[in-house]
Amino acid sequence: MEELQRFLDQIVYNGYRIRDVALGIVLAGIFIILLRKLLHAIKASKEPKYNIKIKCPKCGWEGEVGKYVRICPRCGRKA
Numbered sequence: 001m002e003e004l005q006r007f008l009d010q011i012v013y014n015g016y017r018i019r020d021v022a023l024g025i026v027l028a029g030i031f032i033i034l035l036r037k038l039l040h041a042i043k044a045s046k047e048p049k050y051n052i053k054i055k056c057p058k059c060g061w062e063g064e065v066g067k068y069v070r071i072c073p074r075c076g077r078k079a
């Protein structure tokens, strides 16, 4: 454990220790993950997937309907 401490306290660049660099990498990783999640959420909100493709089992109509309103526009049957 003491060796690890000494290793982490080694100065690698311009006064920065390995533990500072490691912490920076971890923080950067967390930041990138959060950023990607945020971008994904923005993208998802811009492209709402409220429409789904259905095929009516009664009349054979095919097309897009609202995800929560699965009713065939031709014959009114629930799909």
Ligand SMILES: [Zn+2]
Pocket: 056, 057, 058, 059, 060, 061, 072, 073, 074, 075, 076, 077
């Ligand atoms: Zn139908």
